[in-house]
Amino acid sequence: MDISDRLGISSIEEEMEPFLAETVELIQKRRSQGRIIFDRFLRNRVAVGGAVFLIFLFLYCFAGPLIWRVDPNLTHFTKVSDTLASPTWEHPFGTDSVGRDQFARAMVGGQVSLVVGMLSMLLGIAIGTFIGALAGFYGGWLDNLLMRVTDIVLAVPLYLLLFVLSVAFSDGTPRTVILIIAVFSWTYAARLIRSEFLALKEREFVMAARTIGAGNVRLMFRHILPNALGPIIVNATLLVGTNIITESVLSYFGFGIQPPTASWGAMISAGNDFIDADPWMVFIPGLLIFATVLSFNLVGDGLRDALDPYMTER
Amino acid sequence: MVLTMLCVSMYTISNSLCLASNILILAAPEVFMGRYIIRRILQAIPLLILVSVFMFTLIHLMPGGPEQVIFNPRMTADVRAAMRIRFGLDDPIPIQYLKWLKNALTGDFGFSFANNVSVSTVLSERFSATLELFGYALLFALVIAIGLGVLSSVRQGTLTDYGLTTATYFGISMPIFLFALFGQYIFGVVLHWLPTSGMNTLGYTLSPIDALVDHLQHLILPMLVLSITFIAGWSRYMRSSMIEIVKQDYMRTARAKGVGPVAVLIQHALRNALIPLVTVVAIDFGAVAGGATITERIFAWPGMGQLFFSSLESRDYPILLAMLTLGSFFVVAFNLLADVLYGVLDPRIRYS
Numbered sequence A: 001m002d003i004s005d006r007l008g009i010s011s012i013e014e015e016m017e018p019f020l021a022e023t024v025e026l027i028q029k030r031r032s033q034g035r036i037i038f039d040r041f042l043r044n045r046v047a048v049g050g051a052v053f054l055i056f057l058f059l060y061c062f063a064g065p066l067i068w069r070v071d072p073n074l075t076h077f078t079k080v081s082d083t084l085a086s087p088t089w090e091h092p093f094g095t096d097s098v099g100r101d102q103f104a105r106a107m108v109g110g111q112v113s114l115v116v117g118m119l120s121m122l123l124g125i126a127i128g129t130f131i132g133a134l135a136g137f138y139g140g141w142l143d144n145l146l147m148r149v150t151d152i153v154l155a156v157p158l159y160l161l162l163f164v165l166s167v168a169f170s171d172g173t174p175r176t177v178i179l180i181i182a183v184f185s186w187t188y189a190a191r192l193i194r195s196e197f198l199a200l201k202e203r204e205f206v207m208a209a210r211t212i213g214a215g216n217v218r219l220m221f222r223h224i225l226p227n228a229l230g231p232i233i234v235n236a237t238l239l240v241g242t243n244i245i246t247e248s249v250l251s252y253f254g255f256g257i258q259p260p261t262a263s264w265g266a267m268i269s270a271g272n273d274f275i276d277a278d279p280w281m282v283f284i285p286g287l288l289i290f291a292t293v294l295s296f297n298l299v300g301d302g303l304r305d306a307l308d309p310y311m312t313e314r
Numbered sequence B: 001m002v003l004t005m006l007c008v009s010m011y012t013i014s015n016s017l018c019l020a021s022n023i024l025i026l027a028a029p030e031v032f033m034g035r036y037i038i039r040r041i042l043q044a045i046p047l048l049i050l051v052s053v054f055m056f057t058l059i060h061l062m063p064g065g066p067e068q069v070i071f072n073p074r075m076t077a078d079v080r081a082a083m084r085i086r087f088g089l090d091d092p093i094p095i096q097y098l099k100w101l102k103n104a105l106t107g108d109f110g111f112s113f114a115n116n117v118s119v120s121t122v123l124s125e126r127f128s129a130t131l132e133l134f135g136y137a138l139l140f141a142l143v144i145a146i147g148l149g150v151l152s153s154v155r156q157g158t159l160t161d162y163g164l165t166t167a168t169y170f171g172i173s174m175p176i177f178l179f180a181l182f183g184q185y186i187f188g189v190v191l192h193w194l195p196t197s198g199m200n201t202l203g204y205t206l207s208p209i210d211a212l213v214d215h216l217q218h219l220i221l222p223m224l225v226l227s228i229t230f231i232a233g234w235s236r237y238m239r240s241s242m243i244e245i246v247k248q249d250y251m252r253t254a255r256a257k258g259v260g261p262v263a264v265l266i267q268h269a270l271r272n273a274l275i276p277l278v279t280v281v282a283i284d285f286g287a288v289a290g291g292a293t294i295t296e297r298i299f300a301w302p303g304m305g306q307l308f309f310s311s312l313e314s315r316d317y318p319i320l321l322a323m324l325t326l327g328s329f330f331v332v333a334f335n336l337l338a339d340v341l342y343g344v345l346d347p348r349i350r351y352s
Helices: A012-029 A033-043 A045-067 A102-138 A140-155 A158-169 A174-183 A187-200 A204-211 A216-252 A264-272 A280-307 B002-027 B032-061 B066-070 B077-086 B093-105 B119-154 B159-173 B176-190 B208-246 B249-256 B261-285 B293-298 B304-313 B317-345
Strands: none
Touching: A033 A045, A033 A280, A045 A102, A045 A280, A102 A140, A102 A174, A102 A187, A102 A216, A102 A264, A102 A280, A140 A187, A140 B032, A140 B317, A158 A174, A158 A216, A158 B032, A158 B293, A158 B304, A158 B317, A174 A216, A187 A216, A204 A216, A216 A264, A216 A280, A216 B176, A264 A280, A264 B176, A280 B159, A280 B176, B032 B093, B032 B317, B093 B317, B119 B159, B119 B208, B119 B261, B119 B293, B119 B304, B119 B317, B159 B208, B176 B208, B176 B293, B208 B261, B208 B293, B249 B261, B261 B317, B293 B304, B304 B317
């Protein structure tokens, strides 16, 4: 008598069948790393809300002018009621002190603010990655020197120096403002990447790559850096928000983007004198800055949770 | 080029100073904290010197530098030459720097171009106003942040917690100047509850009590605005620190011994959770020299920030240079203080 008959089990194959089916299902459900992260991000409703807002904001700023064909710099004050107007259907965000349409100005101002925020972030992250990678990978005197430079930048009172630099070197174009903001936004990234490199360079896969003849540059940027991408992406997202705030502060005090170029900070600065008569001139660009920075922060925190490999599936 | 060379030489100096401090450590191995503090101070000195070199170079590189400001175009060549000697402008920049450093170390930052009084006089006049604003804002923020942090850790995962988290996000996502403008508009323009600028109402002679009330009314708005960022950051910190501590074994022991929930929270959890917060507060206080710049400017509070803006407009370089260097000094000093405090408050921390 077969042992399986005695136990009342027909055969091993039949016994395993439900599990086999499940395995097939699991294989079919296997997702790529990116897909897992994306799915995990999608489950964070607040972060998705931030991302959706940012998509609409980008559409508004960059595609909006194609539909809303009003010249943002066209002054129009034949009547008193044309200026400092509250929102109407004709001017959804009202008009400023010389009758320019704030809806169109918020679009081009948003372009400037977003571009300045993102380009200064890219530049800052690039500098930070380079410095952090060199310091973490080579160590020794180079690490010591680069970290002392980082200490210096961290020790200066940030806004004071930003104002002084803007007065000295800025010509009020987005280009110089981007450069000045970027000079102070690389330190955190540099420290982050240095610590990632310090940990990663001791790992086996780096040793393996070195054994098969990979050079230092290849090791740093093809093998180690991709493994340190997670924290960099999170830092980069949060940095866009910080840099948009910095730009708005500089422009608000008249040290950043100069008129007639619009930026949200400059729009608030223009509205400041008319806050009694027309608070919309301050509120609308102010809320735009606030909502944008909030969204970048939410998306950044959502990415941090999604990219954390130690976080269990929720 | 000069800057690079100075950097390299400073780097060498900093290393030899560290070496010197290591020798000191060997000499007195039993004084853990003392040797740590000494080493940190010795490391901070070259850092501060480098920062001041950087600031000095920057100020002198600025287009429309000091020379353009003090020389009046109607001056004769003789006067001009005399002034060049008087201000030492004929010296090479490194020599000028060394002279400036020598004076700065004794607290002499030169003369303000705009007011023709010594920089230290101007700074000390303004510093008290900033310290008042900053001190009250920090104190207020501390009380609120601890309260909110504890509340949201106790009610972790509830609506209260989510509400406070949302509020924190709002706090860190809004530029401080917007809080200031909205505050001015709501409480000043619409409600007429509070004055929107200055330190006192001008043009009236008030009795001492009325003057005090008037002064406090002027203080409320800038203080609230300044404290918002701190509250947002610190309450988060307090929350995570509390959540971490509630999980500890000694908390369970205390509860098992029958200590009441409130007593456990205050005597066992809060006291320990405050340790990391103290260091963060100390670091944030390091920004006092330049920290209230934006708020002071918007509320016309006559402190260091206000002075900074007016000096920037009048290109008053000695004041700008002094503020930038002192600002860095405060940042470095309070960072050091934070690390030391951490070790004092938590004896488990061992520095090597």
